[in-house]
Amino acid sequence: MQAMSGFDFDFGLNANPHQFIHQHTTSSKNTWDKFHSHPGMEFIYVLQGEGSAIVDQNIYPFKPGSLMYFQPFQLHRVKAYIPEKTFYIRSKLLLEPSIIDCYLQKFTDLHRFFQHLWHSNLSCQVIQSTNSYQFETLFTLYGSRQKQLELTEDFALFFLLFITTVKDQWNVQNQMERKTQLRHIHYAEYVMRWIDANYHEEFTLESLVKELHLSRYHISHLFRKATGSSITEYLTYRRLREASLLLRTTSLPLQEISNKIGFNNVSYFCQLFKKNVGVTPSQYRIKQ
Template sequence: MNRIEPMFMGGQLLFFSYRAENRDEDWRMYHAHQGCELLYVYEGAGTVTVESHTYPLKPGMLFLFQPYQLHQVEVPARIDGTYIRSNVTFDPLQVEGFLEPFPKLQAFLRKLWKGFLTRQVFDLSTDKRLPELFLEMESTRSQWDMPSKSEERALFLIAILHYLQKHVLQEEDSEPGVTEKTSGHAVQMVDWVESHFKEPFSLNRMAEACHLSPYHVSHLFKRVAGTTITEYLTLLRIREACALLAGTDKLVGDIAREVGQLGTPYFCQLFKKHKGVTPQTYRGMVRKTYER
């Protein structure tokens, strides 16, 4: 199989595929969609490329894909070879509302959704809790696999997010020396960047809004977020550009200006650096399969 496939959630909270199986055939999937996706591998051998980084695919691996990340899965055919995996793709915007009673988990969701992840590939071959959660989801699917059962689906997602927070990404979330006050400043800074990323960036304006010095803002942001403000700003702009390329007919130059008052040549160079393809190519890949 060789295709580019955009996945538009269409108002759905999640899509769940349990132990999908392919035997004795090449498997190649190239995705670009607006949901967060979890891919867990039971059997198979191949590679997964997340934009410009390639990782081995093997049993027990978990891959986390953020919205609009180009990711390619390749599993070559082998004699008696089988590729078995489970996928959960969910709309983080819808899930966020269900997490209002759980502020820490809501902050974790925002990190998966919009944050800078230093790791997106994990070896869970000795931990059976995630496949057990997937089995429970599948065994009770008839009780929640209806449009009116969004709360039941959300409960499964909450359980999965809690597992990821406590057992998969816990090292990243336990930065030593980060106090509650420091964490509060970090949330304030991230909120400011997310509210102003379409404007020309000013460190002094951001520092003034957060009641901190420019040096303190830069130092604290990188310490807590794991990336510089500039890198995070670029991540937001590229993600917004992907959404506009996929969902509108706006010209590339107009999109460059909309996501940060950027010049078209610079925007195209920046986009290709982060996505591996030009904006025009990205749009063509997504539209071609969507129309098909």
């Protein structure tokens, strides 16, 4: 659907749980019209170009200086209007909030704001920056440090500066003062959240049925219709994504990793990992 200069986010099992792309550029020779969701928080800062973002049946126009934000698993559509001989240019962040959350806990106000963006019912998800210089200076500074930002601690420092800038420019006074309410989510999003919280345990569809008070068929049908995959496929993805992270960042034995992601049989875990990733867990760890 679109050709891109540079590169886009990688959502595969090998992907880093935090990613930053500076000046992602799409030319007028290509279109940019995406309807999707991500398993993480996504921020898009527009440097050049105009268009619209559709979230929860709300349409938000964007232009240079706009900051778009999408919550984990939140379906959204971003459409850029790119006249001839012009470009749509933006800087983007994607992160799994649970990875960064621990780094913000000592900063009470920032942590509260972060939790608010992560979980709350947001009245607006596209803002116009009141000081674009702050964002652009920060992105330019870290745009040349892509390799450095692959390290979680370095990314956490970058994100701390970024979220401070966002907080300063985000009108949340009324939202923060009233009782926080979780936004309404599609059943498919609820299933994803439930799996994220329970993937390390033995899975039975009956547990999910009991939680949602829907039939087995109805849950499976709604999930496949919304995501294009089965609940079991998403569960496998989530488990193997966690396994990939543990293989990259720890020296835990395979049996312990297998147990941590909900598999009691390490041989089955190894077979499933190789089938989906292309190499065995041990080979994957060596390559990292």
